[in-house]
Amino acid sequence: MFLFVLALLPAIFSSGTGKAGSQTLTVVSFDIPGVIGTDPNGLYNQVLAQITEETGVEFELVIRPISRARKEYASGRFDCLLPLDPVFEGQHLDHLQSIPFQRARIHIFTPTGEPALRSAADLRGLRVGGQLGLPYPPEIDRAIGEDKVSDLHTLMQMLKTDRFDAIVAFTPDIYQAFKHHDVEPFSHDRENPVGIYRDSLTCQPTGRNRTLMQQVNDALTGMGRN
Structure with missing residues (x-):
C-alpha cells in the first residue's frame, strides 16, 4: 500500500503507528476517488484540513483496503476511522462519532x-x-x-x-x-x-479523544455540516 507524508498540508499522511501528539488524531480510511484518499483535493481530505485550520487538531491519515481499515481500527491501532458505515457502527455503539461530514x-x-x-x-x-x-x-x-x-x-x-x-x-x-x-x-x-x-468520523472512546472530538464537532457545526 502506497503511504506518504505531505508535511506542508494541515491534514498529515503517515505510516500509521498509532502514536501521535496530544493534538493529533490518527485516522485510518480507504480510498474513495474524489472523496478521501491519497489525493489531498478529496472532499473529506479538505474537510479534515479545514478542521485543522479552525481548531489546531491535526489528522494523520492512512489509507488501507476497506476490510483492513476496519480491522486495524477495531484492534485499537488507530484513534479514528473515516467514513463509518451502519454495520460497523452497530458493533461499536460506545465509540465517539462526529457530526456527519456528509x-x-x-x-x-x-x-x-x-x-x-x-x-x-x-x-x-x-x-x-x-x-x-x-x-x-x-x-x-x-x-x-x-x-x-x-x-x-x-x-x-x-x-x-x-x-x-x-x-x-x-x-x-x-x-x-x-x-x-x-x-x-x-x-x-x-x-x-x-x-x-451518515459519513462520520468515529473514534476510540478515550478521554483525550472525547476532548478532541468536541473541537472537531464545533468546527463541523461552524462549517454548516450539522
Whole structure:
C-alpha cells in the first residue's frame, strides 16, 4: 500500500503507528476517488484540513483496503476511522462519532439515457452490480448477490460496457468519480435514494479523544455540516 507524508498540508499522511501528539488524531480510511484518499483535493481530505485550520487538531491519515481499515481500527491501532458505515457502527455503539461530514445516499444507476430505477423491485431480473465492502439495504444486497467488484471505477466501467444492467452506488462518491474520470453521469433518480447513511468520523472512546472530538464537532457545526 502506497503511504506518504505531505508535511506542508494541515491534514498529515503517515505510516500509521498509532502514536501521535496530544493534538493529533490518527485516522485510518480507504480510498474513495474524489472523496478521501491519497489525493489531498478529496472532499473529506479538505474537510479534515479545514478542521485543522479552525481548531489546531491535526489528522494523520492512512489509507488501507476497506476490510483492513476496519480491522486495524477495531484492534485499537488507530484513534479514528473515516467514513463509518451502519454495520460497523452497530458493533461499536460506545465509540465517539462526529457530526456527519456528509449524508451519503445510495442510488440505483442505469446507462445514460435509460429510465431511472427507484426500488429493489425495479431490479428484478436484471444484472445488478455493487462494490465489495460497502453496506447496502438488505433487499438491495440480495439483488446484487455475488456481483460485487473491488472499486467504483470498475463498477462504472462494467455498466458502460453492458456487463451490468444497473449498478448501486453511493453519492457523493460516484458524482466525484464522474468528474474525476470525465464520465457523463448515469441515469438515476436524484431525489429518491434507496438508502441514506451518515459519513462520520468515529473514534476510540478515550478521554483525550472525547476532548478532541468536541473541537472537531464545533468546527463541523461552524462549517454548516450539522
